Amino acid sequence: MPFPRIVPSALWLVLHLTAGPCRRGAVSASRATRGTTEVCDKGTMRASPCCAIPGGTNVTLSCQLAAPQGRCWTGIFFNSSEQIRAQGDSVSNTFLVTALGRHSFTCKLICGDRTRLICGIDIQCGNPPDEPRNVSCIQKGTRGHPTCTWHKGRLTYLHTAYGIELSNGTHAFSFPEETPSQVFGSGALSKLDFDSNYTVVVSASNQLGNASSQPLTFMLIDIVKPHPPDFWVEFDDSSATSCSIVWPHEAQARHCRLRYRPLGRHSWSTVESFSREKYHLQGLEPDTAHEFQVSCRLLPGRGLWSDWSSSQGSTPAAVPTGTLDVWYRQQELDSGHQNLSLFWKALSRSEAGGRILGYTVTLESLEQGKLPAQSHRTTQTSFSRVTPRAGHRVTVTAHSPRGSSAPAAVLTHLGSPDLPPPQRVCAVGLGNSSILVSWSPPAGATLPVGGYLVEWAEPWREPRLQPRHSWVKLPPSHLSTVIAEHIRDNICYQIHVSALYQDRAGQAASVRGNSTAQAPSAGPQMFTTPWASGVLVSWEEIPAPQQRGCITGYHIYLHRKDGQGQPEVHAVPAGKAPRSLHLPHLEPGEHHELWMTAATAAGEGPRGNSDSVCLESAGGWVTLALVCSFFILSACLCSVPPARRVFQGLLSLLLPQWQSKAIPDPANATWAKSLAAAKAELSAPSSPFLPGAFEEPETSPVEESPAHPEPPKAGDKPVVGSAGSRGHGDWAAESSAEEQQLPELYQRLVVEAMEPPEPVAEYISNPGTLAPEPAPEPEPSPLSVFPTAFLPPALCCQGNLTLDRVKLSGSSFPR
Numbered sequence: 001m002p003f004p005r006i007v008p009s010a011l012w013l014v015l016h017l018t019a020g021p022c023r024r025g026a027v028s029a030s031r032a033t034r035g036t037t038e039v040c041d042k043g044t045m046r047a048s049p050c051c052a053i054p055g056g057t058n059v060t061l062s063c064q065l066a067a068p069q070g071r072c073w074t075g076i077f078f079n080s081s082e083q084i085r086a087q088g089d090s091v092s093n094t095f096l097v098t099a100l101g102r103h104s105f106t107c108k109l110i111c112g113d114r115t116r117l118i119c120g121i122d123i124q125c126g127n128p129p130d131e132p133r134n135v136s137c138i139q140k141g142t143r144g145h146p147t148c149t150w151h152k153g154r155l156t157y158l159h160t161a162y163g164i165e166l167s168n169g170t171h172a173f174s175f176p177e178e179t180p181s182q183v184f185g186s187g188a189l190s191k192l193d194f195d196s197n198y199t200v201v202v203s204a205s206n207q208l209g210n211a212s213s214q215p216l217t218f219m220l221i222d223i224v225k226p227h228p229p230d231f232w233v234e235f236d237d238s239s240a241t242s243c244s245i246v247w248p249h250e251a252q253a254r255h256c257r258l259r260y261r262p263l264g265r266h267s268w269s270t271v272e273s274f275s276r277e278k279y280h281l282q283g284l285e286p287d288t289a290h291e292f293q294v295s296c297r298l299l300p301g302r303g304l305w306s307d308w309s310s311s312q313g314s315t316p317a318a319v320p321t322g323t324l325d326v327w328y329r330q331q332e333l334d335s336g337h338q339n340l341s342l343f344w345k346a347l348s349r350s351e352a353g354g355r356i357l358g359y360t361v362t363l364e365s366l367e368q369g370k371l372p373a374q375s376h377r378t379t380q381t382s383f384s385r386v387t388p389r390a391g392h393r394v395t396v397t398a399h400s401p402r403g404s405s406a407p408a409a410v411l412t413h414l415g416s417p418d419l420p421p422p423q424r425v426c427a428v429g430l431g432n433s434s435i436l437v438s439w440s441p442p443a444g445a446t447l448p449v450g451g452y453l454v455e456w457a458e459p460w461r462e463p464r465l466q467p468r469h470s471w472v473k474l475p476p477s478h479l480s481t482v483i484a485e486h487i488r489d490n491i492c493y494q495i496h497v498s499a500l501y502q503d504r505a506g507q508a509a510s511v512r513g514n515s516t517a518q519a520p521s522a523g524p525q526m527f528t529t530p531w532a533s534g535v536l537v538s539w540e541e542i543p544a545p546q547q548r549g550c551i552t553g554y555h556i557y558l559h560r561k562d563g564q565g566q567p568e569v570h571a572v573p574a575g576k577a578p579r580s581l582h583l584p585h586l587e588p589g590e591h592h593e594l595w596m597t598a599a600t601a602a603g604e605g606p607r608g609n610s611d612s613v614c615l616e617s618a619g620g621w622v623t624l625a626l627v628c629s630f631f632i633l634s635a636c637l638c639s640v641p642p643a644r645r646v647f648q649g650l651l652s653l654l655l656p657q658w659q660s661k662a663i664p665d666p667a668n669a670t671w672a673k674s675l676a677a678a679k680a681e682l683s684a685p686s687s688p689f690l691p692g693a694f695e696e697p698e699t700s701p702v703e704e705s706p707a708h709p710e711p712p713k714a715g716d717k718p719v720v721g722s723a724g725s726r727g728h729g730d731w732a733a734e735s736s737a738e739e740q741q742l743p744e745l746y747q748r749l750v751v752e753a754m755e756p757p758e759p760v761a762e763y764i765s766n767p768g769t770l771a772p773e774p775a776p777e778p779e780p781s782p783l784s785v786f787p788t789a790f791l792p793p794a795l796c797c798q799g800n801l802t803l804d805r806v807k808l809s810g811s812s813f814p815r
Contacts (some may be wrong), residue, residue, distance in 0.1 A: 035047055035048025035049055035050050035060075036048075036050040036051055036121070038119050038120065038121045039119075040118060040119035040120075041066070042065065042066050042067075042109075042116075042118045042119065043063060043064055043065045043066050043107060043118040043119050044063075044064050044066075044119060045061070045062070045063050045064075045105070045106075045107045045118070045119040045120060045121050046061070046062050046121075047059055047060070047061050047105065047121045047123060048060050050121065050123055051121070051122060051123055051124060052123075052124045052125075052126060052158055052206070052207035052208060053097060053123060053124070053125055053126075054125070054126070054127065054128070054208055055097070055098050055099070055100055055125055055126075055127075056096070056097075056098050057096075057097055057125070058094050058095070058096050058097075059094070059095050059096075059097050059123060060092070060093070060094045060095075061076055061092065061093060061094075061095065061105050061121075062090070062091070062092035063076055063090065063091050063092070063107030063118065063119065064089065064090045065089035065090065065109065065118060067089075068088075068089045069089065069109055069111070071087075071111075072087075072109050072110060072111040073085045073086065073087050073109070073110040073111075074086055074087075074088060074089060074090060074091045074107065074108075074109060074110070074118075075091060075107070075108050075110050075115075076091055076093060076105060076106070076107055077105070077106045077107075077108055078095065078103065078104075078105055079103060079104055080104075080106075083095065085110060091107070097123065097125050098125075099125060100125050100126055100127070100155075100157045101124075101125060101126075101157050102122060102123075102124055102125075102157075103122070103123050103124075103125060104120060104121075104122050105120065105121050105122075105123065106118075106119070106120035106121075107119045107120065124157065124158055124207075125157065126156050126157035126158035126206070126208060127154060127155070127156045127157065127158070127208065128156065128206065128208040128209030128210075128211070129152075129153070129156055129160050129204035129205065129206055129209060129210070129211045130152065130153025130154055130204075130211060131153065131204075131211045131212065131213055131214075132150040132151065132152060132153070132162070132185065132202040132203075132204055132211070132212075132213040133150065133151045133153065133213065134149075134150060134151045135148060135149070135150040135200060135202050135213050135214070135216045136148065136149055136150075136216070136223075137149075137189070137200060137216065137218065137223045138223050138224075138225050138304060139192075139220065139223050139224045139225065140225050140227070141224070141225075141226065141227050142224060142226075142298075145188055145189065145190075145191065146188070146189045146192055146220070146223060147186060147187070147188050147189065148164055148186065148187055148188075148189060148200055148202070148216075149184060149185065149186045150162075150184070150185050150186075150202045150213060151183065151184060151185075152182070152183060152184065152185055152204070155182060156206055156208075158206040158207055158208065159206060159207075160204055160205065160206040161177075161204070161205050161206070162176075162177040162180070162185045162187075162202060162203070162204050163175065163176055163177065163187075163202070163203050164176075164177075164187045164189065164200060164201075164202055165200070165201045165202075165203060166189055166190075166198060166199070166200055167198070167199045168196045168197065168198055168199075169196075169197065169199075173189075173190065175187045175188065175189060175190075185202070192220045193220065194219065194220045194221055196219070196220075197217060197218070197219055198217070198218055198219070198220075199215050199216065199217050200215065200216045200217075200218075201213055201214075201215050201216075221298060221299065221302050221303055222302060222303060222304075223303075223304065224298055224303050224304065225297075225303070225304035225305070225306060226296055226297060226298060226303070226304075226306040227306060228295070228306050228307045228308065228309035229247050229256065229294055229295075229296045229306065229309055230247060230248060230309065231245055231246060231247035231292075231294050231309065231311060232246055232247075232311060233245060233246075233292055233311055233313040234246060235313060235314075235315060235316065237316050240284075240286030240287065240315050240316045240317060240318030240353060240354070240402075241282060241283060241284045241285070241286055241315065241318065241350070242280065242281060242282040242283075242284060243280075243281050243284060243290075243313065243315065244278055244279065244280050244281070245258060245278065245279040245281060245292065245294065246277065246278045246279075247277060247294070254275050254296075254298075254299075255273060255275050255296060255297055255298070255299060255300045256273070256274060256275070256294055256295065256296040256297075257270065257271065257272055257273050257274075257294070257295050257296075257305070258270070258271040258274070258279065258281070258292065258293070258294050259271070259292075259293050259308075260281065260284075260290055260291065260292045260293070261290065261291055262285055262288050262289065262290055262291075262349075263288075263289045263290065263291055263312070268293075269283070273300065275300070284315050285315065285349045285350045286315050286316065286317055286318035286349070286350065286352075286353045286354045287314070287315060287316065287317035287318070287349075287353065287354025287355055287400075288314065288315055288349055288354070289312060289313070289314040290312065290313060290314070290315065291310060291311075291312050292310070292311050292312070292313070293308040293309065293310045293311075294308070294309055295307065295308050295309070316354075317353055317354030317355065317400060317401050317402045318353030318354060318400075318402050319353050319400065319402045319403035319404075320347060320351060320352050320353045320356070320398050320399075320400050320402075320403065320404065320405035321350075321351055321353060321405070322347040322348065322350075322351025322352065322405060323405060323406050323408050324344045324345065324347065324359075324396050324397075324398055324405065324408040325344060325345040325408070325473060326342065326343070326344040326394065326396050326408045326409075326410050327342075327343055327344070327410065327453070327455070327471050327473075328340060328341060328342045328343065328394065328410065328412055329341045329343075330412065332389070333386065335389070336388060336389055337386055337387070337388060337389060338386070338387060338388075338389045339384060339385075339386055340363075340384070340385055340386075340387050340392065340394075340412060341382065341383070341384040342361060342382065342383045342384070342394060342396065343381065343382050343468040343469065344359070344381055344382075344396050344408070345381070345469050346381055347398055347405065351405075352398065352400060352405075353400050353402055353403070354400050354401065354402065355400060355401065356398050356399065356400055357379075357399050357400060357401065358377055358378060358379045358398075358399050359377070359378050359379070359380075359381070359383075359396055359397065359398055359399065360375055360376070360377055360396070360397045360399065360404075361375070361376045361377075361378060361383045361394070361395075361396050362374070362375045362376075362394070362395045362396075362397075362407075363376075363385065363387065363392050363393075363394055364392060364393045364394075364395075365387075365388070365390050365391070365392055365393075366390060366391040366392060366393060366411070366413075367390045367391065381468065381469075382468055383396075391411060391412055391413045392411070392412045393409060393410075393411055393412075394409065394410050394411075394412060395407040395408065395409045396408050411502075411504040413504045413505070418446060419442075419445065419447065419499065419501050419504070419505075419506025419507060420442040420443060420444055420445055420499070420506060420507060421442055421497070421498060421499065421506060421507040421508055421509040422439040422440060422441065422442050422452065422497050422498070422499055422509050423439065423440040423441070423442060423443060423509070424438075424439060424440045425437070425438070425439040425495075425497050425509040425510070425511045426438055426439075426511060427493075427495055427511050427512065427513025428513070429513060429514050429515045429516055429517065429601075430482065430515065431489075431515060431516050432484075432515070433484055433487045433488060433489055433515050434482050434483065434484040434487060434515055435456075435482070435483050435484075435487060435493065435495070435513045435514070435515050436480065436481075436482050437454055437480060437481055437482075437483060437495055437497065437511075437513065438479060438480035439452070439479055439480070439497050439509065440479065441479070441499075442499050442506065445499070445501070445506075447501040447502060448476075448501070449476045449499045449500065449501065450476060450500045450501060450502060451473055451474055451475050451476050451499075451500040452473070452474045452476070452478065452479075452497060452498065452499055452500060453471060453472070453473050453474075453497070453498045453499075453500055453505055454471060454472050454474065454481055454483060454495065454496070454497050455470060455471040455495070455496045455497075455498075455508075456470050456471070456483055456486075456487075456493045456494065456495045456496070457470055457493065457494055458491060458492070458493060458494075458544070459492065459493075459494045459512075459544075460543075460544035461544075467485075467486040469485065469486070470485065470486050472485075473500070483495075487515055488515070489514075489515050489516040490514065490515075490516055490517060490518055490548045490549055491514060491515075491544075491549070492512055492513075492514050492544075492547060492549055492550035492551070493512065493513055493514065494510060494512055495510065495511050495512065495513055496508040496509070496510050497509050497510075497511075512550045513550065514549045514550045514600075514601075516549070517548060517549025517550065517600040517601045517602045518548040518549060518600065518602045518603075519548065519599070519600060519602050519603040519604060519605045520542055520546060520547055520548055520549075520551070520597075520598045520599070520600060520604075520605030520606075521546045521548060521605060521606070522542055522543070522546040522605065522606065522608065523542070523595070523596055523597050523598060523605060523606050523607045523608025523609070524539040524540060524541070524542055524554065524596045524597075524598055524608045525539060525540040525608055525609060526538070526539045526556075526594065526595065526596045526608055526609055526610075526611060527539065527611075528594055528611045528613050530613065530615055530616075531582060532582070532584065533584060533585060533586065533588075533615070534582055534583050534584035534585060534586050534615075535582075535583050535586060535592075535594070535613050535615075536580060536581075536582050536583075537556055537580060537581050537582075537583060537594060537596075538578070538579060538580035539554070539579050539580075539596055539608075540579070541579070542598055542605075547598070547600070548600065548602075549600035549601065549602060550574070550600060550601070551574045551598050551599070551600060552573075552574050552599055552600055552601055553571055553572060553573050553574050553598075553599050554571070554572040554574070554596055554597070554598050554599070555569055555570070555571055555572075555596065555597045555598075555599065555604065556569070556570040556572065556581060556583070556594065556595075556596050557569055557570075557594065557595050557596070557597075557607070558570070558583060558592055558593075558594055559592065559593045559594075560590065560591070560592060560593075561591040561592065561593055561612065562591075570583065586613070586615050587615070588615045588616060589614065589615070589616070590614065590615075591612055591613070591614045592612070592613045592614070593610055593611070593612055593613075594610065594611050594612075594613060595607045595608060595609070595610040595611075596608050
């Protein structure tokens with residue numbers, strides 16, 4: 001298309017796009033202060049000031065219809081929200097604009113419920129540009145193009161133009177912003193040379209103002225950033241802790257820096273600068289994969305550092321150089337054996353020379369012939385063995401693929417009496433899971449102190465659950481240490497400090513300590529026992545999770561139940577053994593309430609269980625004492641014969657008369673004498689006699705039994721008998737005619753004689769009665785203080801009758 005036809009077509013397109021319902025009027029250069037007018041087909045709208053304003057500006061808006069519309073209203077709307085209306089063909093109002101950004105004002109005709117757009121105008125509320133800051137220029141590589149960047153500052157909400165002004169002292173150049181953004185700006189410069197000094201200024205402008213940055217002066221050498229360098233790492237099998245960093249000879253950058261670390265760690269070791277083509281690096285960890293990074297620039301102190309380039313490699317293994325830290329615990333099993341548990345801390349990676357394959361433990365008894373030297377292999381950092389109760393020399397050696405470490409030796413002589421412990425041991429909580437332990441040197445030591453050992457453990461945790469590495473060895477110049485390994489807050493630890501004498505530990509001094517503490521969450525479980533006009537209070541330890549630190553003491557509260565006065569408080573320091581306290585001088589018959597609390601350094605905890613105590617009055621004790629005194633006095637009096645007779649006579653007067661009667665002797669009975677005279681007339685055995693029968697029963701021979709009769713046989717039935725208080729008696733036997741021994745019969749008579757008297761029917765065929773002859777009163781036994789009725793009779797030594805042929809029948813006795 002020829003050029004003359006292009007210009008008219010372009011003009012027509014511009015007029016067509018700008019024409020329509022609204023035609024913008026002429027705007028002068030200062031329209032922001034004088035305002036602007038929008039002319040439309042149906043009316044005109046004017047804003048003053050317009051169209052870019054700062055926040056907090058009053059804007060006056062007016063609207064004028066092109067033709068009157070009768071009874072309709074004319075209104076102004078702000079962002080589609082009605083602000084004001086007036087009846088007629090015009091309306092005007094002033095508005096305060098504070099919000100930043102674009103705002104639309106429109107004029108509408110309002111006729112009833114219908115509205116029709118007349119005209120509109122847009123207003124931009126924004127900020128003038130800030131001064132561009134942090135201007136920097138950079139050229140990547142020696143053959144690239146320099147680029148400058150800057151920070152724009154706050155948002156303007158207006159169209160703001162940025163440009164770069166470059167000057168070398170003789171010529172000035174301008175470069176526009178590229179790839180605009182709201183926060184940062186950037187622009188490319190033309191090719192620069194290494195010999196000139198350049199000055200760069202960044203300018204910014206919009207409808208509300210202009211701003212420029214501070215000038216930046218530089219030479220090209222100062223803004224060149226080399227590309228990341230290429231390099232590689234060389235390892236030597238003869239050295240497990242060193243390597244060489246090498247890069248090509250043709251590399252442009254000659255000044256570099258290096259950093260390295262084992263893989264997996266966050267911290268770096270850095271070598272600041274070197275300029276040789278090969279750098280020898282030492283101090284690496286053997287048998288470990290490392291990461292290496294290098295960055296370079298063109299000249300020392302000039303130019304920009306390149307990005308880091310990275311490489312990885314592993315060092316070879318080495319012979320272990322460290323010595324194991326070994327300690328032990330002893331547990332007595334019986335009089336001749338002990339359980340010896342050994343623990344040691346693993347060597348660090350650098351000390352181990354790489355991966356540790358295992359350990360050798362050697363036990364050698366210090367007593368001749370007790371136990372020969374024994375060696376054991378293990379891959380763990382602990383070892384346990386049952387050994388005789390004796391001192392041992394223990395050595396532990398670590399093994400790696402390249403060799404073995406020096407053996408670590410320790411003597412198991414814990415607590416030797418001639419090796420005193422450190423003095424004035426104390427523990428102070430530092431918070432953050434750490435405790436400060438301090439001490440003074442031991443006094444009176446016969447051997448020089450070679451160091452100190454600090455060991456700690458939770459008192460309530462089982463030994464097998466304790467951390468194995470809870471100790472530290474210190475040189476003799478150290479009299480304090482901060483323990484932080486395996487320390488938890490609000491936990492009480494038992495800490496032991498021992499002095500080391502030629503690899504042998506002396507007696508240990510103990511102290512309790514905690515990192516932090518809180519008041520206990522529970523009280524002790526208390527038990528009370530009345531004791532010696534008071535009460536004995538004992539208690540159990542609070543469970544470890546509820547102690548929340550080291551218990552410093554206990555408080556026992558004693559309060560009268562009537563509620564009068566304050567309770568008595570008895571303080572008991574922690575560590576008192578046994579856990580008990582006697583509270584004396586309690587009022588008998590008065591009720592008291594007792595409870596306990598425990599305290600740590602942080603304060604006193606809640607009360608535990610409570611108990612009510614009331615001591616008995618003194619009356620009951622007096623009665624018991626009088627009764628005991630009476631029996632003791634009686635025993636003393638009975639040991640003297642004259643007093644015994646008087647005492648026995650006094651008892652005979654107090655007891656019933658029948659109790660003092662002796663048991664009748666059956667040998668003097670009339671029927672027994674008649675029976676003996678008629679024994680020759682009886683020739684055959686007969687049935688047992690019955691009441692009213694006149695036949696004489698047949699007698700059978702009865703042998704006299706020894707003093708200890710044989711026990712009755714199975715199937716024998718007991719003899720039933722009774723004796724009255726007047727001397728009458730009945731005997732019975734089973735109708736089976738089994739013979740009963742005489743001593744057993746006499747014993748039953750004695751038992752029946754001790755029973756209370758009661759009338760008994762007479763079933764003996766012979767109506768004769770027992771007529772005992774008077775007998776002298778027997779002499780009481782030296783130990784007897786009771787009437788003879790309570791004593792067993794001498795069955796083989798009393799009476800005149802010898803029943804050599806008597807047969808008794810039990811058929812006449814009632815069943």
